[in-house]
Amino acid sequence: MARFDLEHELTSRGLVAQQTDEKLFSHLSTAPTSVYCGFDPTADSLHVGNLLMLCTLRRFQLAGHRPIALAGGATGMVGDPGGRSEERNLLSVDQLAANLVGINEQLGRFLDFSSGAGAAQAIQLDNATWLQPMSVLTYLRDIGKHFTVNEMVAKDSVKSRFERPDQGISYTEFSYMLLQAADFLHLYKNFDCTVQIGGSDQWGNITAGTSLIRKVTGGHASGITMPLVTKADGTKFGKSVGGAVWLDANKTSPYQLYQFFMSAEDQMAPAYLRYFTFLDDDELSHLEVLTNEQPHQRAAQRRLAKQVTALVHGDEHAGRAEQASIALFSGTVASLDAASLRAISSDVPTSSVTTASLSAGLSVIDLAITAGLVSSKAEARRSIEQGGLSVNDLRIDDADATLGAEDVKDGGFIILRKGKRQYHLLTIE
């Protein structure tokens, strides 16, 4: 594995928001270490919000360090007070196990868990394995003893909760940072982990860990945070039509993932390229120039969408997503031949109807609901009134319209579209 300059890799891409010590990178370049990042196992899939950490861990691994993906099986039950999260429900043991399996599979796309990676072989751990059995007294004596409430109260994540006049913070959530600090200490002792990375909102939790390690062991550990990924207007990144964008192909198809990045804003596309791809400096700056000079070509978005989709789902799926996008957005879907449609159907959301029900006549409204393009008849009706629904590229202007056998295209497809870019294929059984 080619050693590369990690400091340059991270700083040139704008990945470092804060770091605990200036000399960190010179230490990292002299000896391999282990670096950890926590992931919340509240779902059975990771989402694009996790992408930055996944890519950054990968960069560390490429530089010869061992990445540790820590599933917060224990901390996930407690809840980080930083977000606006409410008190969380305990995950059942079974649910947690299932989630860990799903997440593990996805981690494997970013990190090398094989023994072939040698000292840099990635590992996945669940903090419930050591936090669960810890007794309250051990926790209070070995961990709590090293923190003053004064400093805990001063952390931003906690302070903001104090400042909200209408809501307090439970002791449980207040303790969150100590649990995360305990994780870092555990990993430091047992896995030689000396670096923790996280989002910039994790700064307080990370420094709690480094100071705990110093107090308990006298050793030194560091932390680096990554910037918060946002959209151009500063709002949350990672939401698209229909909610979160997942890394699981069953929740968000490769086509949808591709589309999500394809529609990235010009302003942000170069930054996303630096964050989420492994392209070299030359290509990055070239694409940035292209974006500035010929934004309508969307060269950066195309590259971004293809690269990320390939990283998450593999080259084959990325290629298909790209082909499907080209086909659908060339403007003349209705003229596509059966073979192209069939190729697209595995990537674009698809549902099926029977020949019998079709020949009886199916209302466009019901089909749109079946397809999940709208959530209610009222919404479907509204969309039609506003000219937002089309079938085989023809705008529907009558809310009571029905479809029959004559609307089926060659190859047995009906193409539904809502708005400009939400496509859905209906197959006929």
Place this chain on the structure above:
RNA sequence: GGGUCCGUGUCCGAGUGGCCAAAGGAAACUGGCUGUAAACCAGUCGGCUCAGCCUACGGGGGUUCGAAUCCCUCCGGGCCCA
């Protein structure tokens, strides 16, 4: 344990007996202009068998011709006192 204030639609937040499916803002959706972008403009934004009906203002019960609004109680939360 005592006192006090609060709990409204996806979120924030007005309303404090009928004119309330509930102001305003945000988010979201559609259309227009563009480039599958941003900004901007316009419309929509609980559901349905849609000029009507059903469901909804933390849960349950009550007062009333009529309740998000009043009373009781339970649950949840903030603050103060012990």
